[in-house]
Amino acid sequence: MKSQPVVLIVEDEPAIADLIAVNLRHSGFRPIWAMDSDTAQRELDAVLPDVILLDWMLPGESGLNLAKRWRAQARTKAVPIIMLTARSDETDRVAGLDAGADDYIAKPFSTKELLARIRAVLRRRTPEQTHAPIAISGLVLDSSTHRVSFQNQPLKLGPTEFKLLQFLMSHAERVHSRGQLLDKVWGDHVFIEERTVDVHVKRLRESLGLAGKMVETVRGAGYRLTAQPSSH
């Protein structure tokens, strides 16, 4: 990865864009701000960013349209897109992911969470085939020894729960639908009802104890493992 990943911020509200830019700069990123879709396209033509933060509600072409367009173009299709949205309605979330967004974050958001999401999409775009243990907020999964621990306390997991956790931890912060989880964890040749996923997620949470809250239900969309669970 480049030493200073470039983040294109497409956001029409200067105060929000500025807040994001300041935080990104402090964290070693190089932010570029575009306040509308035309400017965003020009910036994108000039420099291919490492990540795009894309506001849903923009003057002119909507963020959703831009995401669809950029996903369809060879040059931009691999650039991770995180949608910034005031909408938390479940149909909108699904629409955002369907349009090709890698993730979305609802306003108001903490900049700490936004940075965590950006790092997560960057990690996913540079996959490493190592079997090094994965550690997220005290939760550690070691696939070579098949061991899981939380805050150094070993945890006992069934084989399916282990595979499920392994997938969720290697794709942390991202929302996965039940269908996707069936596909990735169980294999698409197996005919299992999507409800089975809920059963195993429930078991996984129970096995994880205090770390169980890191496995979040995203209503209408699916599940994700997050380093910063929201309190309910």
Ligand code: CA
């Ligand atoms: Ca806006």
